Amino acid sequence: MMFLEFFIWGSWFVTLGTFLGKDLLADGSQSAAVFSTQSFGAIIAPFIIGMIADRYFNAEKILGFLHLIGAVLMFQMYNSTDFADFYPYVFAYMIMFMPTLALVNSVSFNQMKDPEKEFSSIRIWGTIGWIVAGLCISFLFHWDSAEAVSEGLLRNTFLMACIASITLGIFSFTLPATPPTIIKGEKVTFSDILGLDALKLLNNKNFLIFFISSILICIPLAFYYQNANLFLSELGMENPTGKMTIGQISEVLFLLLLPVFFSRFGFKKTILVGMIAWALRYTLFAYGNANELSSMLLVGIALHGICYDFFFVSGQIYTNSKAGEKYKSAAQGLITLATYGAGMLIGFWVAGFVSDEYKLSDTSHDWEKIWMVAAGIAAAVAVLFVITFNQDKEDALKHKEEVS
Incomplete structure (x- = not known):
């Protein structure tokens, strides 16, 4: 299945x-x-x-x-x-x-x-x-x-x-058989369906910063989904779709490494590495080519594991830890709605606008400028996150919870 x-x-x-x-x-x-x-x-x-x-x-x-x-x-x-x-x-x-x-x-x-x-x-x-x-x-x-x-x-x-x-x-x-999870006659509200009860988590400044960063980082993510295969095809790379599977192989490998990295370096450093990886991969895309610099494109594709796992999977773990038993499902639903809903929606439109701005003809684009715009957005989100997210406060709260 x-x-x-x-x-x-x-x-x-x-x-x-x-x-x-x-x-x-x-x-x-x-x-x-x-x-x-x-x-x-x-x-x-x-x-x-x-x-x-x-x-x-x-x-x-x-x-x-x-x-x-x-x-x-x-x-x-x-x-x-x-x-x-x-x-x-x-x-x-x-x-x-x-x-x-x-x-x-x-x-x-x-x-x-x-x-x-x-x-x-x-x-x-x-x-x-x-x-x-x-x-x-x-x-x-x-x-x-x-x-x-x-x-x-x-x-x-x-x-x-x-x-x-x-x-x-x-x-x-x-x-x-997987029967309905809601008992017949039990009332389900609009807020239950969308996970709006988890909005209470936004009262926590760190979680609010993470929430906003999650939406913003989806903008460079949308550039990859919308443009990567077309980019590789226009550059003349052979078997572009097959080579893009390197990203999924990388995703599996880094998913196994994530728990070690997360426990050793904490949430802020882990998610920051994910953001920086987005900026790095797009810089590699901007200056690589399908000939002597094809290795830059392959490394950029391989960074997908860090880009996705270190930000999005780490974010799911962080959200789970902040939500508590009562709001776990609602909080995950809210983050999904914010990222794959609002974040990606904004991202696709930004990516489309930038692609049109740097379109040279029906068969070519100025990919260097397109990818550097995406890299710049990822770098800006990383700077915003590193300045505003208070790791010391997170560590203090975690220690308090462990003691209690």
């Missing part, structure tokens, strides 16, 4: 920027509109989960239903020949897909006796699925080669995702 869930996402999302630019001739603002559908899906997902999945139907059945609808929409995306046709289908698809990320977790957790120990060994198969999708695109089917892209073969990624969606949709109905 987890393998197929992320195989589907990795099958088309990584190469989406290249497809939009090369096949649909979309400009930066149009690409931003398409990528922003992920954010709208993330914003709407809690309502689907909170109002339907948690109250009326088994999670595995909703998972199957959403993926089967998704397969139909994905097939329509495969058949679309211009932006106007494509956009409604991708918007509808993301509304269907984003809730499934929570549903696969629900199905998994329901089968576990000790989720904290068992979940990581299950979730890692999602990352493997994403990696395999990228390797298939580059090394098995060669859909992202210059010749294939020029012939319009990159749209086959949507067909691959469609077939995988049908497979997971059918398979989901065979999964162990």
Whole structure:
């Protein structure tokens, strides 16, 4: 289940920027509109989960239903020949897909006796699925080669995702029963669904700074999702999608190192390393090329593990520690809404605007300037965080909690 869930996402999302630019001739603002559908899906997902999945139907059945609808929409995306046709289908698809990320977790957790120990060994198969999708695109089917892209073969990624969606949709109905978590008749408020009760955490100055930084750091993150594959393709790098899987391999490795780093250096230094890594990777992208300096691009891709794990996973751990038992779920939901919802939405539009500003022609961009803008934003967020976040206060509170 987890393998197929992320195989589907990795099958088309990584190469989406290249497809939009090369096949649909979309400009930066149009690409931003398409990528922003992920954010709208993330914003709407809690309502689907909170109002339907948690109250009326088994999670595995909703998972199957959403993926089967998704397969139909994905097939329509495969058949679309211009932006106007494509956009409604991708918007509808993301509304269907984003809730499934929570549903696969629900199905998994329901089968576990000790989720904290068992979940990581299950979730890692999602990352493997994403990696395999990228390797298939580059090394098995060669859909992202210059010749294939020029012939319009990159749209086959949507067909691959469609077939995988049908497979997971059918398979989901065979999964162990995961009944609704809310007792019939129990009232669920709007604030419960969105995790708004966790807003009380923002009264803590350090958590507020982290919260704001989480939203802002999503702006450079959006540059990567929206532009990286198109950037590598325009530079002429061979098998760009397959090589981008180095980032997911790195993610797995640094996820294993994170607990050691976190316990030894603390939250502030860990998350700061993640921010600095964003600025460094984009600087490497700005000055690297597909020839003698290709190693700079590969190192930039490999930094994804530090960029993602050291900031976002560390942030989830920090949020969990601050929320307490009462607000744990609400706090994680709030952070997800702030980052993948608001943060990424802002980020995609900024990335689209900057891409249009430095577009040289229909087939080229001034990538050095684009990536340096992203690096500058990441560096500015890092400076803001290091100046305003009070680690001494955090350490004092932690010591007080340990003593009590």
